[in-house]
Amino acid sequence: MSVEAGPRRRLEPDARRAQILSVAVRLFGERGYADVSTTDVAREAGVARGLVNHYFGTKKELYLEVIRVMLTVPGVAIAGLPDGDLPTRVDAIVSWFLDVVSRHSRSWLAAITAGGMAGDTDVDRVIAEAIDAAADAVLTAVGRDAGGPARHAMARSYVGLAVSTAREWLQRDVLTRAQVHRLLTATLLTMVEQVFQDA
Amino acid sequence: MSVEAGPRRRLEPDARRAQILSVAVRLFGERGYADVSTTDVAREAGVARGLVNHYFGTKKELYLEVIRVMLTVPGVAIAGLPDGDLPTRVDAIVSWFLDVVSRHSRSWLAAITAGGMAGDTDVDRVIAEAIDAAADAVLTAVGRDAGGPARHAMARSYVGLAVSTAREWLQRDVLTRAQVHRLLTATLLTMVEQVFQDA
DNA sequence: AGCCTTGTTGACAGTCTGCCAATAACTCGA
DNA sequence: TCGAGTTATTGGCAGACTGTCAACAAGGCT
Numbered sequence: 045m046s047v048e049a050g051p052r053r054r055l056e057p058d059a060r061r062a063q064i065l066s067v068a069v070r071l072f073g074e075r076g077y078a079d080v081s082t083t084d085v086a087r088e089a090g091v092a093r094g095l096v097n098h099y100f101g102t103k104k105e106l107y108l109e110v111i112r113v114m115l116t117v118p119g120v121a122i123a124g125l126p127d128g129d130l131p132t133r134v135d136a137i138v139s140w141f142l143d144v145v146s147r148h149s150r151s152w153l154a155a156i157t158a159g160g161m162a163g164d165t166d167v168d169r170v171i172a173e174a175i176d177a178a179a180d181a182v183l184t185a186v187g188r189d190a191g192g193p194a195r196h197a198m199a200r201s202y203v204g205l206a207v208s209t210a211r212e213w214l215q216r217d218v219l220t221r222a223q224v225h226r227l228l229t230a231t232l233l234t235m236v237e238q239v240f241q242d243a
Numbered sequence: 244m245s246v247e248a249g250p251r252r253r254l255e256p257d258a259r260r261a262q263i264l265s266v267a268v269r270l271f272g273e274r275g276y277a278d279v280s281t282t283d284v285a286r287e288a289g290v291a292r293g294l295v296n297h298y299f300g301t302k303k304e305l306y307l308e309v310i311r312v313m314l315t316v317p318g319v320a321i322a323g324l325p326d327g328d329l330p331t332r333v334d335a336i337v338s339w340f341l342d343v344v345s346r347h348s349r350s351w352l353a354a355i356t357a358g359g360m361a362g363d364t365d366v367d368r369v370i371a372e373a374i375d376a377a378a379d380a381v382l383t384a385v386g387r388d389a390g391g392p393a394r395h396a397m398a399r400s401y402v403g404l405a406v407s408t409a410r411e412w413l414q415r416d417v418l419t420r421a422q423v424h425r426l427l428t429a430t431l432l433t434m435v436e437q438v439f440q441d442a
Numbered sequence: 443a444g445c446c447t448t449g450t451t452g453a454c455a456g457t458c459t460g461c462c463a464a465t466a467a468c469t470c471g472a
Numbered sequence: 473t474c475g476a477g478t479t480a481t482t483g484g485c486a487g488a489c490t491g492t493c494a495a496c497a498a499g500g501c502t
Contacts, residue, residue, distance in 0.1 A: 051498090052449090052450065052451080052496095052497070052498070053449095053450095053498080054448085054449055054450075054497090054498050054499060055449080056449090057448095057449075060449080060450095076362035076363060077362070078277075078360075078363075081488085081489060081490085082489080082490070082491095083488090083489075083490095091450080091451095092450065092451045092452070093451095093452095093489095093490090094450080094451065094452075094453095094491090094492080094493085095449085095450060095451075097490080097491060097492075098449085098450080101491090102490080102491070103489095103490070103491090154362065157361045157362065158361055158362075161277070161361075162356045162357055162360075162361045163275035163276065163353065163356065163357075164275055164277070193417050194417060194418055194422060196417075197411040197415065197417040197418050198408075198411075198418070198422075198426060200407065200411060201404060201407045201408040201411055201426065202404070203407070204403055204404055204406065204407025204408070204410075205400060205401070205403055205404035205407065205430075207403065208399065208400045208402070208403025208404065208407075209397075209400040209403070211403075212396040212397075212399060212400055216396065218392050218393060218395075218396040219393055219396050219397070219400075220393075222441075223393060223397075223438075223441050223442070226437075226438055226441055227397060227400065227434065227438045227441075230433050230434070230437045230438050231404075231430045231433055231434060231438075233433075234429050234430055234432075234433040235426065235429070235430060238425075238429045239422075239425055239426045239429050239430075242421075242422050242425055242426075243422065250467090251465095251466070251467065251480090251481065251482080252467080252481095253466090253467045253468060253479085253480055253481075254480080255480090256479095256480075259480080259481095280457085280458060280459090281458075281459070281460095282457090282458075282459095290481080290482095291481065291482045291483070292458095292459090292482095292483095293460090293461080293462085293481080293482065293483075293484095294480080294481060294482075296459080296460060296461075297480085297481080300460090301459080301460070302458095302459070302460090
């Protein structure tokens, strides 16, 4: 696997930026944040290291872009909310979540835990936005999207449950999809019927 | 605030190690993992930087010790499991969890999310052990501690819910303790009565 | 071809980490 | 009291990584 060290080539900024970002997504997805140096990204992109800083500023900013890509990719298919009674809609939103997370399991589950940078202000903000989006989807699906910040916080908590449960299924492989499905539908039904009224 | 740069003093290894660890716990608790350098720890401990490496090896190993301290401190008061019917015991374990996490909120909640090092193999193992311990406590409290690995995984998922809900209460301050309590008791009851049977 | 824009490079300074020989603080026996 | 031995402690060295910037050259335009 030669690194194709051909003569210097000139790309349009958008193309070169996208190429570097693609390499960064792959590397940060495989290893953590600390284990990937800008030198690694530059080398695998066949580019001088300074160019990475030129396009993305600092390493942390590059990582922010990477996380943003990993977390917002599944959000595109958020459409398709079925009607019906509450159990039906609960079943639908859980199925949708499991489909999305299983398709992008490696990157999405790795990013939602902020593989290597939790605690940082900016990183936490990006993750919080992704969780907010998922919480919005849940509230909309169950038809309880009208509610104060407390209800929204409860929805975020439920997303936390969904994430940790999905991890037991996809990463630790100790739960089946059917078990995860039943756990998430039962708890969501309970929350809607018994807990949301407190908010 | 002078740094007390008195003459070199000689402490017993255990004492010096404990002192450095104490400083490290405080610093890593306040700021993240990346924002704290070994130089910072050494300076605030009034010690040469090389001594930190002498006692703890690498920076990551020091951080492992810090996380272990933060996460195992609350585990001491795990005793006192009351008898009674299921709702009573559920109420008791939730109250116990909220007491513990509110007392050590800053350090425990920060550590359980691995402030700055999630994705690392060793760090994840320490965190997983802490979650396992909490899951054991939950299963014991509800009297369903006999069960396969699947049931244990469900208990870990519930701990994930408890953590994310506690964060909405203690860090984001958008839920009251009463709301958190009600959410966690209702969902735990549902899980015990409707979901645990699948395992 | 020659010029000009600008994508791209290479190197420099600063910081951090792990490591190790040298130093000196404290103990113990004469 | 004092010298020798143990070892806690220090300071510096080499390597790696990051951010910055002036200089270079690839490709377009006349």
